[in-house]
Amino acid sequence: MKNSTKYLQEAKKIIPALSQTFSKAPYSYVEGIYPAYLSHGKGSHVFDVDNNEYIDYVLGLGPITLGYNYSPVNKAVKKQLSKGISFSIPHSIEVEASKKISSIIPDAEMVRFAKTGSDAGTAAVRAARAITKRNNIAYWGGGGVWHDWFTVITSRNEGIPKSLGKMIKKFEYNNIESLKILFEKWKGEIAAVYMEPMITEFPKKNFLIDVKKITKKYGAILIFDEVITGFRFAKGGAQELLKINADISVFGKGIANGMPLAAITGKRKYMEKFNDIFYSTTYGGETLSLAASIAVIDEIKTKPVIKHCWELGKKLISEFNELSNQIGVKIKMEGIPVRSKIVCRDDDDNPSILIKSLFYQEMVKRGVLLGPGYVFISYSHSQKDIKKTLEAAEKSFKIVKKAVNTKTVKKSLKGKPMKSVMKF
Ligand SMILES: Cc1ncc(COP(=O)(O)O)c(C=O)c1O
Structure with a gap:
């Protein structure tokens, strides 16, 4: 050593x-x-x-x-490298990569890119808050989103306004009552249910269907965090495996075999909110990661x-x-x-x-x-x-x-x- x-x-x-x-x-x-x-x-x-x-x-x-050091991904990245990395107006690979993701992820009618899973999760939450004009989030998952809205509920929350913590309401997996209680208690105030569709425990028979029903009933947005489950549990992520769709989903990690890429996907009527909210970053359309993602999806589809x-x-x-x-x-x-x-x-x-x-x-x-x-x-x-x-x-x-x-x-x-x- x-x-x-x-x-x-x-x-x-x-x-x-x-x-x-x-x-x-x-x-x-x-x-x-x-x-x-x-x-x-x-x-x-x-x-x-x-x-x-x-x-x-x-x-x-x-x-x-x-x-x-996976050859087909390396080749795709090198090919794109010879053309350029970041540009002044969008590169056409943004359209190609969006179409590729849409072809594999259920209900990915529209796609936006991000650099990390945390960025994507935060963007989805912002969109849900903007759509519903509410602030609170019903949350379940294994952690993972390292931006203020979530990090405030961890033990490393120094430097984050404590008031944000009051907006996160936790519920339990496979316990639909725990979610119902939140929606009843905070009637008209919950913008989104933000959750991993599963970690390692499978959903009980109708759990996710009921989550979706309740979320709809109370006018909130269902966000699935597929940062770990995406591109790993099934071609189309846990949503394909479990036969259930969210309104908005976020992906990261496996999407580009190690290149810094994440994505927010979802139904058009929700994703169109990205026309209005300020979600915009210099490297959002960085082309090497997009080229890597296209190669990853081709591999997953054909092998x-x-x-x-x-x-x-x-x-x-x-x-x-x-x-x-x-x-x-x-x-x-x-x-x-x-x-x-x-x-x-x-x-x-x-x-x-x-x-x-x-x-x-x-x-x-x-x-x-x-x-x-x-x-x-x-x-x-x-x-x-x-x-x-x-x-x-x-x-x-x-x-x-x-x-x-x-x-x-x-x-x-x-x-x-x-x-x-x-x-x-
Ligand atoms: C479920 C989940 N969501 C989101 C994230 C955040 O992704 P990133 O580390 O790329 O910001 C992680 C990371 O560990 C995660 O496990």
Whole structure:
């Protein structure tokens, strides 16, 4: 880790928080054991600045659906690069990319672009507030929108006017009553229901249909946050998988295999509000990301990308959990094949960050990069990757088991325990 350590020392002098993304910073991993800096990637593997190689299940926190340094996307970006990146009036690729997205996402009658999922989520909320002339938002999800309207309800809300917090009303997934109560209590004041269509729990029979009905009944807008589920759960995102449409949807991450792109899509009658509200940014039509997105969608449409991710993820989860059962450790991969999480529990069945850190330490030593959030699979992950991962897991489970049994988990941990960056 010589080069990683050197960069980290320099970063400490010049980069507050050490990273542009909390969840990528050294403290989110096992600091001292994990590489602090990566150099390049190929397919499902990444290489750190000391040239150690890892099978990567973090995938840039989700965007890399196809794989690193993925040839058809690279080609599309290079071709566009030779023509130019940003222009003074729109480039025709904006129309092409909008049509491409509209061809794959249900009810994407119109499309606007953004650079991050947070930008897209915020734009959708602004449009909903403008359409309904109301301020409050009924919210459910796994967090993720790092702009004021949402961040105000997290533990990292310094610098945000507290009054914004009063406008966010949380409800529970698969609990339609919790949403009804909000609409009754704040009658005529809720602009939108903003939610992920699902995280890893499937909706109960009519839950999403009822959400839609209630949202309509009270004159609000239904916004689906498909930043993680889009381009991953199905070709057309969770809406296609669950056979339900929102009024406005937001996408990010997997839309361009790592290029900075997000999108707001929806029915014409709602999207036309973007004619009026001030949603406008210099790089909104930046062409390299749009070229990447067109290439991504072509890949998803013509190759079994989604099927591959579901199948490989299913194999990984079932064999990982079978091994942990056999060995007798409380380490489980929970969730669904395309979005799972590793949960490590202590003897009292409480989630343990120390046990998790030890497990992650042993996995990264064996060339498997797991992250603080979800385990993701890309189209480039192979059966060989899964086999190697399971071999690493078997060895790591045994080490963790011994440490738990001899009460030496803390002593066995050579790096710092992982830290969560905030609470919701
Ligand atoms: C569900 C969800 N929505 C929105 C976002 C925000 O996306 P970005 O980090 O690109 O701003 C995230 C990011 O983690 C997310 O998980």
